[in-house]
Amino acid sequence: MDEHGVAVIGCGGMGMNHVAAAAQSKRTRLVTTVDLNSGTAEQAAKTYGAAKALTDYREALEDPSVGVVVVATPPSTHREIAEQALRRGKHVLCEKPLACTLDDALALCRTAVETDCKLRVGYILRHNRTYQTVADMIHGGAIGAPMVMRMLGGELAINEEQWKRDLGLIVETSPAIDCGCHYVDLMRWFSGEEVVSVCGVGARTEFDIPHDNFNYEVIGVALSKGSCGLYEVGWSRTYRNFSEKEFLGPKGRIRITYSHDRLSEGEKGDLIEHFDLNKRKLLSFDVPGVLKPVTTELEELLDCIETDGDIVAGLNDALQSLAIVLVGHEAIQQGATLPVPRVVL
Ligand SMILES: NC(=O)c1ccc[n+]([C@@H]2O[C@H](COP(=O)([O-])OP(=O)(O)OC[C@H]3O[C@@H](n4cnc5c(N)ncnc54)[C@H](O)[C@@H]3O)[C@@H](O)[C@H]2O)c1
Known part of the structure; x- marks a missing residue:
C-alpha cells in the first residue's frame, strides 16, 4: 500500500x-x-x-x-x-x-x-491506554455496573499566548462543551448507558470572559439505567485543578490520577487504583500511557480507509456526546435540568 x-x-x-x-x-x-x-x-x-x-x-x-x-x-x-x-x-x-x-x-x-x-x-481518550485499561476493567465486571462517574479536569494557561487561544475556544464554545465532550463520551463508553438529562452551574473566574459564557463549569448527568455522572472543567490563567477521574460501582471503585498530578512517582505514568469491595483490597498499578496518542488515532483512520471500515457507529457516538454537552451548557444558562435528545445519523 x-x-x-x-x-x-x-x-x-x-x-x-x-x-x-x-x-x-x-x-x-x-x-x-x-x-x-x-x-x-x-x-x-x-x-x-x-x-x-x-x-x-x-x-x-x-x-x-x-x-x-x-x-x-x-x-x-x-x-x-x-x-x-x-x-x-x-x-x-x-x-x-x-x-x-x-x-x-x-x-x-x-x-x-x-x-x-x-x-x-478526534476522541483521543478512546485511544489512551489508561482509559482503555479502565474500560476493560469495568466491562470485565471489576466494579459492577458503574453507579457514579466523576471526572474533574482543568487547564492552566502557562502564558498569555495560550490564554488567548483558550479564550478563542471559550468564545466559540465553552469548557463544558470543548473538553466535556470527551468526558460524556467516556461515561457512555464505560457504562453502555445513554445520558437522559443534564443540569449544571458555571462561573467566570477571569475578568475577560464574555458575559454570556463561563470559563469554569460543572455538569451533572443522569443516565438511562439510574446511574449518574459529574464533570468539572475549568480553563484559567491563575489556577490549575487536579485531573481526577473516579468510577464507583456496587463491587468497588476505580480511580485514575494522571502522571502530572501524582505527588510522587509521576515518571511511572498514570496511576490506576482499584478498590475491591468484596475482598476489601486496594490494588494499584501504573500505566505508562501517552495523554494524546494522535499517532494511534491516525493509524486507525488509515486502517479504516484501507479496509473500508464502518464510520457510522463512531459518528453516532461523536454526535451524541456533542448533543449532551450542548444541552449541558444550555442547562447552565437556563438554570434548569434539561432532557437530552437521541441523535442518530
Ligand atoms: N483532542 C484533544 O485532546 C484536543 C486538545 C486541544 C484542542 N483540541 C481541539 O483542536 C481544535 C484546535 O484547538 P487548538 O487548541 O489547537 O487551537 P489553536 O488556537 O491553538 O489552533 C488553531 C489554529 O488554527 C488556525 N486556523 C484557524 N482558522 C483557520 C482556517 N480557516 N484555515 C487554516 N488555519 C486556521 C489558527 O491560526 C490556529 O493556528 C479545536 O477543535 C479543539 O477543541 C483537541
Whole structure:
C-alpha cells in the first residue's frame, strides 16, 4: 500500500501534534501544513519536513497527492473545511467537537456518508491506554455496573499566548462543551448507558470572559439505567485543578490520577487504583500511557480507509456526546435540568 499523503489544516496547539504524527508514521507522508498565520504554517512545515506551507486550505484540497486531511482549526470552521475536503474525495480526521451546533455536525456526518469518504472525530481518550485499561476493567465486571462517574479536569494557561487561544475556544464554545465532550463520551463508553438529562452551574473566574459564557463549569448527568455522572472543567490563567477521574460501582471503585498530578512517582505514568469491595483490597498499578496518542488515532483512520471500515457507529457516538454537552451548557444558562435528545445519523 502506498503512503497516504496528509495535509494538516490548523497548526496550533493540537494541530502540531497531528503534524508530528503525520511526519513520523511510516504509512503517511506529510505533504502540506496549512494555517491562516503564514509563519505558523511555515514553521510547522520546516520543523517536520512538509513540502508545502499554505494559508488557504482550499489550495491543499486541490492537491491530488493529498489523500488524508486533518482538521485542527477552531470548532466553528470544522464543518466548512471538512465538508470541502470530503467533497474532493479526501478522508478526514476532524478534531472534536465536530461543530458548534448539532445541525452543522449532522450535516458534516451526512456529507461523509454521501461521499463515501472516511470521517473520524478526534476522541483521543478512546485511544489512551489508561482509559482503555479502565474500560476493560469495568466491562470485565471489576466494579459492577458503574453507579457514579466523576471526572474533574482543568487547564492552566502557562502564558498569555495560550490564554488567548483558550479564550478563542471559550468564545466559540465553552469548557463544558470543548473538553466535556470527551468526558460524556467516556461515561457512555464505560457504562453502555445513554445520558437522559443534564443540569449544571458555571462561573467566570477571569475578568475577560464574555458575559454570556463561563470559563469554569460543572455538569451533572443522569443516565438511562439510574446511574449518574459529574464533570468539572475549568480553563484559567491563575489556577490549575487536579485531573481526577473516579468510577464507583456496587463491587468497588476505580480511580485514575494522571502522571502530572501524582505527588510522587509521576515518571511511572498514570496511576490506576482499584478498590475491591468484596475482598476489601486496594490494588494499584501504573500505566505508562501517552495523554494524546494522535499517532494511534491516525493509524486507525488509515486502517479504516484501507479496509473500508464502518464510520457510522463512531459518528453516532461523536454526535451524541456533542448533543449532551450542548444541552449541558444550555442547562447552565437556563438554570434548569434539561432532557437530552437521541441523535442518530
Ligand atoms: N483532542 C484533544 O485532546 C484536543 C486538545 C486541544 C484542542 N483540541 C481541539 O483542536 C481544535 C484546535 O484547538 P487548538 O487548541 O489547537 O487551537 P489553536 O488556537 O491553538 O489552533 C488553531 C489554529 O488554527 C488556525 N486556523 C484557524 N482558522 C483557520 C482556517 N480557516 N484555515 C487554516 N488555519 C486556521 C489558527 O491560526 C490556529 O493556528 C479545536 O477543535 C479543539 O477543541 C483537541
